Amino acid sequence: MELILKNVKKKDLPVLKSLAKSLGFEIEKEEKPYNPEFVKEILEAAKEVKDGKGIRMSMEELKELCK
Template identity: 65%
Template sequence: MNLTLKNVKKKDLPVLKALAKRLGFEIEKIEKPYNPEFVKEILQGQKDIEEDRGIKMTIEDIDKLWK
């Protein structure tokens, strides 16, 4: 049987790990990798900004995006 804990506070994690170890449970941390396309877009955006190909926006411009 698998058990997944969600929304565990960092301060509680050592206690839960110690309890699981004491009870003989196996602890497995599963990393969810980012979507490769998302990573590619973010890296390209950073590169564009470094090469002055970014867009300058005012607070009003940004506010319009929300509406």
């Protein structure tokens, strides 16, 4: 059987790990990587800005755009 704990506070994690270990439970930490397409888009956008292809906007212009 699997048990998944969510919203565990950092201060409680050592206690839970210790309890699980004393009971003989196996602890696995599963990392969920970012979507590769999302990462690719972010890296490309950062490169474009670095290459000077970005545009500058004032806060007023940005607020107007978001209306």
